[in-house]
Amino acid sequence: MNGPIVDRIIRKKKHDIMKKVKMGTRIFPIMPMSILGAKVDGKANFMALGWLSRVNANPPLIGVAVNKSHYSIAGIKENKTFSINIPTKKMMKETDYCGLTSGKNTDKSEIFNVFYGKLLTAPMIDECPLCIECKLVETVEMPTNELFIGEIIETHIEPQYLTDDIPDIKKIDPIFLTMPDNNYWTLGEKIGKAWSAGKELKK
Ligand SMILES: Cc1cc2nc3c(=O)[nH]c(=O)nc-3n(C[C@H](O)[C@H](O)[C@H](O)COP(=O)(O)O)c2cc1C
Known part of the structure; x- marks a missing residue:
């Protein structure tokens, strides 16, 4: 019933599934790296x-x-605010340091130049x-994590880092994390236009 292109995609997919091996349940391989900011105990x-x-x-x-x-949890809960900061690849070591040390025993308030915006308690x-x-x-409380859902108040x-008034990802040059190999990566090449590249298969 499907057109020839869709039929071909479905056939190819079945073939790929046959070749896959099971990796268990803990694999989620690619993530954009960020640094979460929260004000804890006034810092x-x-x-x-x-x-x-x-x-x-x-x-x-x-x-x-x-x-x-x-x-960080205590600060997010107390102030009901947090920040998400997107580091550039030059900040890889500082980003990793923020993941290797805890505010419980390390003062991380002096690593960066900090500023506050509208919310006053979300350090950026x-x-x-x-x-x-x-x-x-x-x-949302999960078994090991808390899922905090935040409304973006300002960016x-x-x-x-802008081109034509929108964030230019090449200029930002962000960091990506892969697991379980635990590596940091940079952005690759642009390969197409989203909400557009698939249009030719609709013919
Ligand atoms: C690459 C990397 C990614 C991380 N991602 C998360 C994450 O998404 N959620 C989380 O709870 N901890 C994550 N961590 C761990 C925390 O950053 C780390 O435990 C940190 O010390 C917590 O800081 P705090 O105790 O000052 O809040 C990550 C660590 C690294 C190195």
Whole structure:
């Protein structure tokens, strides 16, 4: 019943599934790296964060999954705010450091130049090309993590990282994390236009 192109895609898919091996349940291989900012005990604290995603269109919501043992949790809950800071690849070591150390025993408030926006309690990192301040709107408790859902209240970006008034991902040069090999990567080549590349298969 399907057209010849769709038939071909479906046949190819069945073939691929036959060749796959099972890897268990813990593989989620690629994530954009960010640094979560929270004000804890009156001080800025930053932690490395790979588990984040846009989760709603309107209002614009972001979900971040934070382990219950982390120091950042107290600040997010107390102020009901947090920030997401997108580091450039030059900030790989600082980003990793924020993931290797805890605010419980290391003061991370001096690593970066910190600024605050509308929310006043979501510390942001001046060195990061792009910073997003979020107001906590919902907390979903999971067995090991808390899923904090935040509404984007403002996004701060330096003009040098814009092209035609939108964030230019090449200029931002973000970091990606792969697991379980635990490596950092940079952006590859643009391969097509989203919401457009598949159009020719609709013919
Ligand atoms: C590459 C990388 C990614 C990480 N991603 C997350 C994450 O998504 N969620 C999380 O809870 N912890 C994550 N962590 C661990 C925290 O950043 C780390 O435990 C940190 O010390 C917590 O800081 P805090 O105790 O000051 O809040 C990550 C660590 C690294 C190195």
